[in-house]
Amino acid sequence: MEIRTQNAFRALADPTRRDIVQMLASQDMTIGQLTDRFDMTRAAVKKHLTVLSDGGLITVEARGRERINKLEPKGMAPVLDWLSFFDQFWDDRLAKLKKAIEGNQK
Amino acid sequence: MEIRTQNAFRALADPTRRDIVQMLASQDMTIGQLTDRFDMTRAAVKKHLTVLSDGGLITVEARGRERINKLEPKGMAPVLDWLSFFDQFWDDRLAKLKKAIEGNQK
DNA sequence: TCATTGAGATACCATTTGGTTTCATATCAA
DNA sequence: TTGATATGAAACCAAATGGTATCTCAATGA
Numbered sequence: 001m002e003i004r005t006q007n008a009f010r011a012l013a014d015p016t017r018r019d020i021v022q023m024l025a026s027q028d029m030t031i032g033q034l035t036d037r038f039d040m041t042r043a044a045v046k047k048h049l050t051v052l053s054d055g056g057l058i059t060v061e062a063r064g065r066e067r068i069n070k071l072e073p074k075g076m077a078p079v080l081d082w083l084s085f086f087d088q089f090w091d092d093r094l095a096k097l098k099k100a101i102e103g104n105q106k
Numbered sequence: 107m108e109i110r111t112q113n114a115f116r117a118l119a120d121p122t123r124r125d126i127v128q129m130l131a132s133q134d135m136t137i138g139q140l141t142d143r144f145d146m147t148r149a150a151v152k153k154h155l156t157v158l159s160d161g162g163l164i165t166v167e168a169r170g171r172e173r174i175n176k177l178e179p180k181g182m183a184p185v186l187d188w189l190s191f192f193d194q195f196w197d198d199r200l201a202k203l204k205k206a207i208e209g210n211q212k
Numbered sequence: 213t214c215a216t217t218g219a220g221a222t223a224c225c226a227t228t229t230g231g232t233t234t235c236a237t238a239t240c241a242a
Numbered sequence: 243t244t245g246a247t248a249t250g251a252a253a254c255c256a257a258a259t260g261g262t263a264t265c266t267c268a269a270t271g272a
Contacts, residue, residue, distance in 0.1 A: 009115075009118055009119050010119050012115050012119075013116050014229090014230080015112055018115070031249065031250095032247090032249080040231070040232090041231075041233085042248090043232070043234095043250090044230065046250070046251090047229090048230085064240075065247075066248065066249080067248080067250095076189070079189070080189070083182070083185070083186070085128060086131070086182065120260085122260090137218075137219065138217090146261070146262090147261075147262065147263080148218090149220090149261080150260065152219080153259090170269060170270075171268060172218065172219080172269090173220095213272100214271100215270105216270080216271085216272100217268100218267105218268085218269080218270095219268085219269100220265105220266085221264100221266080222263105222265080222266100223262100223264085224261105224262080224263085224264105225261080225262075226260095226261085226262105227258105227259080227261100228257100228258080228259065228260090229256100229257085229258070230255100230256095231254105231255085231256085231257100232253100232254080232255080232256105233252100233253090233254085233255105234251100234252085235250105235251085235252085236250080236251080236252100237248100237250075238247100238249080238250100239246100239249100240245105240246085240247075241246085242245090242246100
């Protein structure tokens with residue numbers, strides 16, 4: 001249950017995928033552009049992009065023969081939602097953060 | 107590089123381990139107590155606890171023949187640190203959160 | 213003392229994961 | 243039209259992952 005949370009956490013579990021997320025944070029990129037920045041094949045990058053997409057962390061927009069990969073910030077919400085569990089240990093800051101993000105996203 | 111971040115994200119990637127974290131949030135528990143709450147063997151739970159320990163998310167305290175597993179909240183810091191990257195998209199709340207947690211932890 | 217209990221370690225297994233190579237398809241441009 | 247380019251998809255592979263069963267060890271307590 002709660003497959004969205006699982007898929008998001010799973011997507012963030014791999015260092016290459018976290019790097020992709022950071023790269024897409026600075027600019028939208030095609031698979032080709034991303035592949036240029038890694039020491040692996042396009043097929044491998046594609047697999048990572050699929051996992052990120054399953055996790056709701058990116059969206060893909062077709063433009064001609066290119067596919068523009070964009071960061072989907074609200075995909076992070078389930079992660080922050082889960083992390084807000086730790087309010088019990090600290091304070092309500094995580095909950096506030098989550099609300100702030102949700103507000104920005106709508 | 108940045109193995110702590112990788113180990114923490116990896117530890118959180120599995121649903122059983124996230125459940126364990128939540129259980130330990132309400133009270134410290136031995137392996138036996140945790141195993142009672144899952145439909146798997148003690149050996150399997152032990153493996154999850156090892157991954158959580160590698161991720162810095164729990165500590166183990168020996169007491170007699172029992173091992174008390176405790177949540178280690180500051181192990182979450184690398185995760186929050188990485189997530190604060192998204193400041194660029196929204197605002198500085200995550201950075202503030204991170205600082206607040208670091209302050210609470212020292 | 214010695215049976216019981218709580219835990220760790222190891223060997224084993226099926227599935228998943230992260231990578232490759234290869235081939236197919238669609239779009240662009242000359 | 244046709245060659246180059248951007249991507250997708252499938253088959254395959256080694257290693258990691260999540261689980262099991264089994265054995266050992268240490269502490270407890272009657």
